[in-house]
Amino acid sequence: MAESQTKRATLHDVAHLAGVSYQTVSRVINKHPNVSRNTREKVLGAIDTLDYRPNQAAKILATGRSHMIQLIIFDLSYSDPLPAMLYWARKFGYSLVISEINPRASRNEAQEILEDLTSRMIDGLVIYTPFLHFSHEELAEMCHHLPFVMAGPELGAKMPSVVFDQRHGARLALQHLLDLGHRCIAEVSGPLQHIDARMRHETFVAMMQARGLDSSLSTEGDFEAPGGYEGVIRLLDEHKTFTALLVGNDRMAMGALHALRARGLRVPEDVSVVGFDDMLEAAYFIPTLTTVRQDFDALGRQCMEYLVSIIETPDTPLQQRVLYPELVVRDSTRPPTS
Amino acid sequence: MAESQTKRATLHDVAHLAGVSYQTVSRVINKHPNVSRNTREKVLGAIDTLDYRPNQAAKILATGRSHMIQLIIFDLSYSDPLPAMLYWARKFGYSLVISEINPRASRNEAQEILEDLTSRMIDGLVIYTPFLHFSHEELAEMCHHLPFVMAGPELGAKMPSVVFDQRHGARLALQHLLDLGHRCIAEVSGPLQHIDARMRHETFVAMMQARGLDSSLSTEGDFEAPGGYEGVIRLLDEHKTFTALLVGNDRMAMGALHALRARGLRVPEDVSVVGFDDMLEAAYFIPTLTTVRQDFDALGRQCMEYLVSIIETPDTPLQQRVLYPELVVRDSTRPPTS
DNA sequence: ACATAGATTGTGAAGGGTCACATTCTCAAT
DNA sequence: ATTGAGAATGTGACCCTTCACAATCTATGT
Numbered sequence: 001m002a003e004s005q006t007k008r009a010t011l012h013d014v015a016h017l018a019g020v021s022y023q024t025v026s027r028v029i030n031k032h033p034n035v036s037r038n039t040r041e042k043v044l045g046a047i048d049t050l051d052y053r054p055n056q057a058a059k060i061l062a063t064g065r066s067h068m069i070q071l072i073i074f075d076l077s078y079s080d081p082l083p084a085m086l087y088w089a090r091k092f093g094y095s096l097v098i099s100e101i102n103p104r105a106s107r108n109e110a111q112e113i114l115e116d117l118t119s120r121m122i123d124g125l126v127i128y129t130p131f132l133h134f135s136h137e138e139l140a141e142m143c144h145h146l147p148f149v150m151a152g153p154e155l156g157a158k159m160p161s162v163v164f165d166q167r168h169g170a171r172l173a174l175q176h177l178l179d180l181g182h183r184c185i186a187e188v189s190g191p192l193q194h195i196d197a198r199m200r201h202e203t204f205v206a207m208m209q210a211r212g213l214d215s216s217l218s219t220e221g222d223f224e225a226p227g228g229y230e231g232v233i234r235l236l237d238e239h240k241t242f243t244a245l246l247v248g249n250d251r252m253a254m255g256a257l258h259a260l261r262a263r264g265l266r267v268p269e270d271v272s273v274v275g276f277d278d279m280l281e282a283a284y285f286i287p288t289l290t291t292v293r294q295d296f297d298a299l300g301r302q303c304m305e306y307l308v309s310i311i312e313t314p315d316t317p318l319q320q321r322v323l324y325p326e327l328v329v330r331d332s333t334r335p336p337t338s
Numbered sequence: 339m340a341e342s343q344t345k346r347a348t349l350h351d352v353a354h355l356a357g358v359s360y361q362t363v364s365r366v367i368n369k370h371p372n373v374s375r376n377t378r379e380k381v382l383g384a385i386d387t388l389d390y391r392p393n394q395a396a397k398i399l400a401t402g403r404s405h406m407i408q409l410i411i412f413d414l415s416y417s418d419p420l421p422a423m424l425y426w427a428r429k430f431g432y433s434l435v436i437s438e439i440n441p442r443a444s445r446n447e448a449q450e451i452l453e454d455l456t457s458r459m460i461d462g463l464v465i466y467t468p469f470l471h472f473s474h475e476e477l478a479e480m481c482h483h484l485p486f487v488m489a490g491p492e493l494g495a496k497m498p499s500v501v502f503d504q505r506h507g508a509r510l511a512l513q514h515l516l517d518l519g520h521r522c523i524a525e526v527s528g529p530l531q532h533i534d535a536r537m538r539h540e541t542f543v544a545m546m547q548a549r550g551l552d553s554s555l556s557t558e559g560d561f562e563a564p565g566g567y568e569g570v571i572r573l574l575d576e577h578k579t580f581t582a583l584l585v586g587n588d589r590m591a592m593g594a595l596h597a598l599r600a601r602g603l604r605v606p607e608d609v610s611v612v613g614f615d616d617m618l619e620a621a622y623f624i625p626t627l628t629t630v631r632q633d634f635d636a637l638g639r640q641c642m643e644y645l646v647s648i649i650e651t652p653d654t655p656l657q658q659r660v661l662y663p664e665l666v667v668r669d670s671t672r673p674p675t676s
Numbered sequence: 677a678c679a680t681a682g683a684t685t686g687t688g689a690a691g692g693g694t695c696a697c698a699t700t701c702t703c704a705a706t
Numbered sequence: 707a708t709t710g711a712g713a714a715t716g717t718g719a720c721c722c723t724t725c726a727c728a729a730t731c732t733a734t735g736t
Contacts, residue, residue, distance in 0.1 A: 054722085059724075284566075358715075364694070400694040401721090
């Protein structure tokens with residue numbers, strides 16, 4: 001509270017106090033080798049007594065580099081890779097600025113946000129863009145000349161990106177059910193304008209059809225528990241019968257488990273259930289949930305590593321890096337009882 | 339890909355093209371009223387053809403204001419207020435920079451992070467600090483002269499802050515169980531170095547003792563599902579018996595429900611369970627969970643409103659703003675079957 | 677003793693804006 | 707015709723660094 005509110009010390013103040021030039025102070029701060037031990041200590045002392053902190057704005061202006069990375073995220077409910085991104089950004093010496101663009105945002109609004117940040121002197125951005133609302137090209141165009149990495153665009157998208165192979169994940173899940181002997185398999189998919197959800201759904205349909213099985217027992221959910229609940233209720237109300245259920249993600253699986261139970265169906269005796277994600281709680285569902293694990297920490301890390309390398313190493317090849325989900329078998333699946 | 343990589347246009351370039359002074363361009367950009375309609379349009383045209391974007395670093399340097407708010411968070415697993423913070427920060431014209439400080443971080447590490455950001459020309463910070471590792475005074479000291487708001491420090495802390503009244507919340511939960519007729523009540527608390535967890539725990543103990551009831555049926559958890567599971571197992575293994583269970587948060591409640599079931603105890607027939615938070619999924623637990631709702635959106639919003647007001651309105655009074663949790667009754671509680 | 681390379685230090689000019697102030701212009705009132 | 711207020715525009719200094727280069731110092735080899 002006793003703020004003396006004296007203006008913050010500058011390079012020149014420090015230089016003056018230490019009896020050297022401002023350039024020398026700058027050298028000390030930036031750990032330039034060619035400074036004699038003696039002067040370095042004088043300068044360090046002056047910095048200490050003046051409680052000097054370099055002014056980043058000036059530094060950014062002079063160098064053109066801000067050491068800030070912008071994360072554009074379309075829905076904070078799906079921010080699983082965030083902790084890892086934060087961790088690795090910091091590890092590489094970058095701060096993370098976060099913006100959320102509502103997936104239902106108008107083109108203008110999105111544009112405005114993106115415009116805004118290009119002026120912020122940002123070194124690069126990660127766009128976590130599982131929604132199909134904007135095309136990847138469009139997004140790339142919007143952020144102009146800045147280095148960027150897309151997290152989770154379409155498999156095969158021709159741009160610097162890191163993705164999970166959702167087809168592979170869906171295949172693991174469905175094959176598991178088929179191997180157990182299930183033939184009547186229903187699905188509560190995620191929202192189909194969500195890339196991941198769509199790919200899983202398409203894989204489901206394709207695989208079922210390839211085996212001559214009914215692929216029509218499918219309803220669209222919203223990736224949240226209530227959506228999973230309602231999806232199952234819808235399926236059952238249409239008098240569909242099935243011995244296994246593929247659910248778009250774990251949160252919906254939670255709602256689905258609840259709905260099945262509410263309708264007197266036992267899991268896994270009557271219906272096997274497979275989720276997607278392997279959230280921490282999945283091992284504590286009732287029953288514990290068989291699911292497809294996605295390593296979001298790896299995703300976050302790869303994004304940052306890749307982006308930093310694009311920023312700092314000029315000739316980094318632009319490619320798509322693919323991560324593969326894994327099946328985690330628990331109690332919610334077993335062979336059909338018939 | 340066809341990057342012409344021409345240097346970005348500056349104020350002077352625009353001025354030159356529009357045939358006016360740079361100051362006039364500045365006025366147009368900052369929507370200063372005294373610019374004739376005619377010149378404004380000329381300038382706007384020039385801005386457009388040059389694809390000019392103001393350089394924020396220069397602006398920050400000149401004005402001393404960055405319109406950035408830093409969020410210090412101690413564990414991203416507890417980032418419930420984040421979406422609201424992001425939303426309101428943007429609404430007020432601020433970007434949000436996020437840093438996580440591991441609660442187990444050494445004093446030095448924390449200091450370093452905080453030092454670092456004071457140089458980043460940040461206008462203010464929100465410190466979401468439910469951990470007791472650093473004292474509030476210490477934190478306030480670390481971020482020096484910058485305006486700040488603490489989210490979730492101790493009730494009564496003498497500093498600008500927004501908190502939930504955890505005692506009130508715990509009272510609601512416990513009173514609900516008492517009203518139902520429970521007398522043998524156990525607790526799986528959150529980690530006790532977490533302020534919220536500690537306050538809830540202390541309230542539990544105090545209330546039980548005030549009524550001459552056994553307050554020793556308590557074990558410490560970690561706020562995650564596995565911790566809830568293990569907590570219940572521990573209580574049962576010690577041959578404690580209870581008809582009701584207070585759990586430190588919903589995630590642990592999920593593990594607790596699982597453990598009770600695994601041990602053959604039915605909820606709510608044999609044991610009633612109350613959680614804390616009211617996460618979206620709580621209504622889909624098996625059974626649906628009675629819990630104490632905390633309005634994290636309100637918390638996030640209040641923090642931002644308050645901080646922005648401190649930044650922009652010099653004589654904003656420094657106070658603590660208190661939010662009150664509410665009880666949400668669902669299926670996991672009922673009177674004991676004695 | 678002296679040239680020379682290498683280490684150390686200093687100088688001037690950006691970098692791209694804002695601010696305070698000075699100047700010019702416009703137009704109504706005297 | 708003259709004054710003056712207010713609108714519109716321009717000028718110079720400053721914000722705090724870094725960069726490229728120039729200048730000085732030091733120690734080494736001959």
